[in-house]
Amino acid sequence: MASVAELRAAVEAxxxxxxxxxxxxxxxxxxxxxxQQSLAAALDGSASDxxxxxxxxxxxxxxxxEDSFTATLAAVEQAHNYTASL
Amino acid sequence: MSLLQExxxxxxxxxxxxxxxxxxxxxNKLRSAVELLRWVQEESSQDIGVARLGHAVEHTETATAAxxxxxxxxxxYLTVLGLAATPGAAPGQEWRTAMRREEDRPRPExxxxxxxxxxxxxxxxxxxxxxxxxxxxxxxxxxxxxxxQGDTSELLRRIAAGVRAGDRARLGRELHAVNASTGLGLxxxxxxxxxxxxxxxxxxxxxxxxxxxxxxxAEGRVKALLPGTEPHVLETLLDRxxxxxxxxxxxxxxxxxxGHPADTAVTASVLTGVLLARLGxxxxxxxxxxxxxxxxxxxxxxxxx
Numbered sequence: 492m493a494s495v496a497e498l499r500a501a502v503e504a505x506x507x508x509x510x511x512x513x514x515x516x517x518x519x520x521x522x523x524x525x526x527q528q529s530l531a532a533a534l535d536g537s538a539s540d541x542x543x544x545x546x547x548x549x550x551x552x553x554x555x556x557e558d559s560f561t562a563t564l565a566a567v568e569q570a571h572n573y574t575a576s577l
Numbered sequence: 578m579s580l581l582q583e584x585x586x587x588x589x590x591x592x593x594x595x596x597x598x599x600x601x602x603x604x605n606k607l608r609s610a611v612e613l614l615r616w617v618q619e620e621s622s623q624d625i626g627v628a629r630l631g632h633a634v635e636h637t638e639t640a641t642a643a644x645x646x647x648x649x650x651x652x653x654y655l656t657v658l659g660l661a662a663t664p665g666a667a668p669g670q671e672w673r674t675a676m677r678r679e680e681d682r683p684r685p686e687x688x689x690x691x692x693x694x695x696x697x698x699x700x701x702x703x704x705x706x707x708x709x710x711x712x713x714x715x716x717x718x719x720x721x722x723x724x725x726q727g728d729t730s731e732l733l734r735r736i737a738a739g740v741r742a743g744d745r746a747r748l749g750r751e752l753h754a755v756n757a758s759t760g761l762g763l764x765x766x767x768x769x770x771x772x773x774x775x776x777x778x779x780x781x782x783x784x785x786x787x788x789x790x791x792x793x794x795a796e797g798r799v800k801a802l803l804p805g806t807e808p809h810v811l812e813t814l815l816d817r818x819x820x821x822x823x824x825x826x827x828x829x830x831x832x833x834x835x836g837h838p839a840d841t842a843v844t845a846s847v848l849t850g851v852l853l854a855r856l857g858x859x860x861x862x863x864x865x866x867x868x869x870x871x872x873x874x875x876x877x878x879x880x881x882x
Contacts, residue, residue, distance in 0.1 A: 493620040497702045501838055502625070504761040505613035509630070511765070512606030516637070519596035519603060526647075529591045533584060534654075541654035548647035552640040559636035562629050563607070569626035570614065 495577050502574050509563050516560050523553050585660035592651045598674025600641045601769050605675060607634045609765035613838045672769040673865035676730045703757035706839040710805040713749025724755040729762035730863075733770070733846055736763075737860035740850025745802050752843060761838055767845040768817065770863065774852040775818045783819040791815050798851045803844060810836040810844045 493501075527549050534542045611634060614627045655661050701715075701723045708714050732755055739747035752760060775783045775791055783791070792815055799811055809830065816826045853860065861867065 493617075494702065498617050498621055500702060500757040501613045501617050501761070504758045504838075505610040505617070507758050508606045508610035508613070508762065508765050512603045512610065512633075515599045515603035515606060519599035519640075522594060522596035522599065523644075526591050526595055529587070529594070533587045533591070539654055539657065541650045541657065545647045545650035545654070548643045548650060552643035552647070555636045555640035555643060559603075559607075559633045559640065562633035562636060566614075566626035566629035566633065569624070569629060573617075573621075573623060573625040 499574055499577055502570050506567060506570055509567055513560060513563055516556050516563075520553060520556050520560075523549055523556070527553075581658060581660065585655055585658060588651050588655060588660075592648050595644050595648060597641075597644060598671045600637065600644060601671035602674050602765075604634065604637050604641065605768045606765045607637060608768075609762070612764060612841065613761060616838050619834060672773045675766050675769045676733070676863055676865045703755075703760050703839060704753050706837065707749065707752040707760070707843065710803050710840060710843050711745060711749040711752065712804050713746055713753070715753040716750070723757075724753060724759070727755045727759045729759055729766050732759060733763060733766055733849060734860045734863050736846045737850035737853050737863060740798075740802060740847055741854050741860060743798075743802075748802055748847070757839070761842050763842040763846045764838065767842075767849055770849055771814070771818050771845065771852065774849065774856060778852060778855055785816075785819050785821045785825070788812075788815045788819050788821065791818065794855050795848055795851045798854070799844065799847055802847050802851075806840055806844050807836060809833055810840045811848065814841070814845055814848055 527546070530542075530545060530549070607630060611627060611630050614625055614630060618625050618627050652661070704715050704724065714720070732751065735751045736748060739745075739751055772783060775787070778794065779787055779790065792812070795815075796808075796811065799806065812829070813826065813836065816829070849863075850860070853862065
């Protein structure tokens, strides 16, 4: 049976990992934004399917990262509630 | 350079600038957090956000797949333009982002004054777990104390150096010197590095059928350095490196509960050192600024032992 100290330390460490994960997500979103601008500037007016697919993929990645970030916020709140109850 | 070549170079630069490294870091950090919270949930029988964090991992995985699709689309377009040979960055460099030092990463916002107690105030349970795994007690100065907060990627390099030297006492000292948060962080830093090293050792991307070969290469040395580790901890790590489907992993594990998070973190770090040693590389090659090592053919790498 784990001690309260062990449980609390594991949750704290998990929250630290989530914080760093959130930072990586935000950094990725910034880079995706830059890639979207770069693609738009280079391929403005192109009717190629591949170009359309590249744009769509970037938009999907951006949206998924936003959803991921939102999910982490909810998880962090729940974990904080747990540690407060220990 | 023609306008077309210039366009090709621009597109290749865009593809190379896609945040695959950041995504790998995010994925490993979140997976590590899920693992820690799942262990807490099993110990405490309370819902503490595992499912929500699991959703975050799934979204990140989908985003990663979308980035790959974008890379493929750019490649297809370059092929249509007759520029498929435009040189790009070497593949498989995500580990470098994971191994960047803390000071090179964006700093988190300062914690408010009423932030919850830090792990340092929670007793030396990490040190007790390290002693059990390594068989090395903390030094008399460290006995009964918690370790220091540190840079996890730097810790991994120091551990790898100790493993390379076959020095269990040094390994114990390095692990005893840090606190739980820094030590548990090894679980998030190691996956991309392990995948890469295993790939270099095998000569191809690790596959499920490569588990026995990696086990043979690593098991004895891991056990010698970590006499207290359970065999299933290493087995789970090898399954993950080789991308064994989760369902198969669960079948292998049966009813066995997941390992203690500290066991997974420490064993992963030692396995990193063992694979480096198998490749004949020193811990300095884990520095993200080092150039790509020259890769011997896998059979040469194994013969050199």
